[in-house]
Amino acid sequence: MYIPTMFAESDTAQIAAFVAAHPLATLAGIEDGRTVIDHLPVICADRLAPGGTLIAHTAKANPTWHLGERGAEVVVAFTGASAYISPSFYPSKHDTHQVTPTWNYRAVHVRGTLTCTHDRDAKLQRVEQLTRHMESQRREPWAVSDAPADYIDMMLQGIVGLTLTISEVVAKTKASQNRTPTDQRGALEGLRGDPATAEAADLLAQRIGR
Numbered sequence: 001m002y003i004p005t006m007f008a009e010s011d012t013a014q015i016a017a018f019v020a021a022h023p024l025a026t027l028a029g030i031e032d033g034r035t036v037i038d039h040l041p042v043i044c045a046d047r048l049a050p051g052g053t054l055i056a057h058t059a060k061a062n063p064t065w066h067l068g069e070r071g072a073e074v075v076v077a078f079t080g081a082s083a084y085i086s087p088s089f090y091p092s093k094h095d096t097h098q099v100t101p102t103w104n105y106r107a108v109h110v111r112g113t114l115t116c117t118h119d120r121d122a123k124l125q126r127v128e129q130l131t132r133h134m135e136s137q138r139r140e141p142w143a144v145s146d147a148p149a150d151y152i153d154m155m156l157q158g159i160v161g162l163t164l165t166i167s168e169v170v171a172k173t174k175a176s177q178n179r180t181p182t183d184q185r186g187a188l189e190g191l192r193g194d195p196a197t198a199e200a201a202d203l204l205a206q207r208i209g210r
Contacts, residue, residue, distance in 0.1 A: 009171035012048070015171045018081075020043070023041045023130075024039060024041055027039070027056075028076075029073070029114065038058070040058055042076055042164075043055060048110070048166070054076060054112070054166065055129060056130075056161075056162040056164075057130075057161050060159060061158075068115045068116030068162055073114075074114045077109050078109075081199045082105040082199075083191055083200030085103060085191075086101060087101055089186045089190030092180065104174050104203070104204065105172075106174070109171075110166055111166070113164070116161060116162055122161050123161040126161045126162075131143065181208065
């Protein structure tokens, strides 16, 4: 991922929080000389740093898990806080007209070695962890144990557990850092009020202290 110095993100707490809030990730690897790209719910099992682990699972019918059979190196990408930034947002447009469109977003790329498991208890553990993570904000969270045990056993037979042992974490936050404070405030006002850009507006507000 291309990361100009001004967009490099080093706040480990923010990076971890972002990954936790955006679990639907894009996994990319190489299998038999071809690029494999898939989209999976992925969560951090312990720490988001080299030596830590991400966990996921996939359908047994999905060939993505074969990457884990041979311990392939893969990259898992988490993205969000995405919004188009119109030149019309910038007050400087009216002074110089030397402005162009851009896009704000945050991205985290986690590189590591992928392994897989067919062990029933290991798969159950991954499903339970993911369920607890996803249900944690609900008033009445659903639990795996709410479903009949024989049904869960049947469903577990149809999946493969995945573990990514982390070797590298890189992150990029593009939130108008390359613009003047006046243009940053203009971008913020341009994003506010639209539910589709609320996360990008919040990230920009955090960056400029508003």
